Amino acid sequence: MRQDTLASRPGGASVAVMTLTEILPTLRSSLPAHLEAGVWPVTARWGDGGDLQVGGVSLAAVAAEHGTPAFVVDEADVRGRCRDYAAAFGAADVAYTGKALLSIDVARWVAAEGLGLYAGSAGEVRVAALAGFDMSRVVLYGSAKTPEDLDTAYAAGVGTVVVESLGEIARIAATAPAGQRVLVRVLAGPEPAGGHDRRFGLRVAGGEAAAAVARIAAQPGLRLAGFDCSIGHQLNRFSLYEQEIRRLCAFAAEMRRAHGIEPEQINLGGGHAVAYRPAELGLALEAFATRMRGVLRLEAGRHGMPAPRLTVSPGRAVVARAGVTVYRVLAVTRTPDGDRLVAVDGGMSDCPATALCGSRHSAVLVGRAGRAIAGPAVVVGRHNDADDVVVPDAELPADVHPGDLLAVAGTGAYHHARATNFHLVARPALVAVADGRARALVRRESLDDVLARDLGR
Ligand SMILES: Cc1ncc(COP(=O)(O)O)c(C=O)c1O
The missing domain is CATH 2.40.37.10 (Lyase, Ornithine Decarboxylase; Chain A, domain 1)
Incomplete structure (x- = not known):
């Protein structure tokens, strides 16, 4: 017999309880x-x-x-998760990352629930446009954007482009509509000990991220609105995100001093854990949002900055369970x-x-x-x-x-x-x-x- 449950009797003796x-x-x-x-x-x-x-x-x-x-x-499940995110963060501060699951109707559900969309390709941008998405709420991201990705995004009028490498800044500046809003994807954490660091983004260590900000600041056609990151997947420890906020705030404060840029937004990415098995833990959304907002206020205050808007871009956590x-x-x-x-x-x-x-x-x-x-x-x-x-x-x-x-x-x-x-x-x-x-x-x-x-x- 398997002992599933041990009930304690007064006096401390234990008895095995059999299931029905x-x-x-x-x-x-x-x-x-x-x-x-x-x-x-x-x-x-x-x-x-x-x-x-x-x-x-x-x-x-x-x-x-x-x-x-x-x-x-399950449409109700996807919409319910969108609403959970909207309740925790405010719908305007959540963009669903479409690479997890995207079709024209899925994009319509997300739009109807008031979220934005992180689109990683020309195809995802076109799906958003076909869904009738408010394109100012669409963010084009990608570590290696093709000319087609960028041209499709500009033609559709995407609100924001995430800059993820030094080399693409001149290209984006030359091709984007005047005043294009951009975020810089920052790799703020330390390099992993002993391993190859193949994560994407602009490293703070070594000055790459600072060089990107300087280049963007020198482009009158681009408007740097803040910073973006993606720290991993299936994460449910708040401390990993807190550390990232601390690092991003320290970097944002440095850039503010150097270039007078007031960061409007910090996107904390996605990576929120979901439970695939009964014993697994998902990310506790409400508590997460409250804690992250608190940490951001505190850190921005420590650096003498007004707190930027905190945004998130979950993929898996919106659609996996549905x-x-x-x-x-x-x-x-x-x-x-x-x-x-x-x-x-x-x-x-x-x-x-x-x-x-x-x-x-x-x-x-x-x-x-x-x-x-x-x-x-x-x-x-x-x-x-x-x-x-x-x-x-x-x-x-x-x-x-x-x-x-x-x-x-x-x-x-x-x-x-x-x-x-x-x-x-x-x-x-x-x-x-x-x-x-x-x-x-x-x-x-x-x-x-x-x-x-x-x-x-
Ligand atoms: C900025 C950003 N947010 C969210 C995601 C999606 O991650 P997940 O599906 O684990 O939430 C990615 C994925 O690469 C990303 O780059």
């Missing part, structure tokens, strides 16, 4: 898997007969209509070591985050009631690659078999956005669910789409 499913193992087989709040979309609910519903829509029905794999996104991928099981096998492998009809072509970022998702059987007791399973993809693992340590009913459907949680960020045609597979549809309706935002690719660019045909 341990007392009655057959009950375990007839209960649907628990949907942990914070891991599954806010609207995820079990219906009858193992029917998992998101946004009031059966995932089995989505699979039947749009095929599998299917990326499902996404669920629905797969169909194609094969179930055992390894010589006895591990159960459940192979699905997708994998690293639509779930690159597991291989690249180590995100560990949760999976459940959907579309029928699992009658058998759950046990460990490795959910693998179809790509004949040892790294092609969707969920390394799932708990699935013993009778999972080909034809079953699995739903994998937490796939809203960096899944649709990073999906590829690896193995010449067609990419899945992106389907929004809300108020009992499913709607394809991006249609499923056909094999003809995939082969259309092959000029050998």
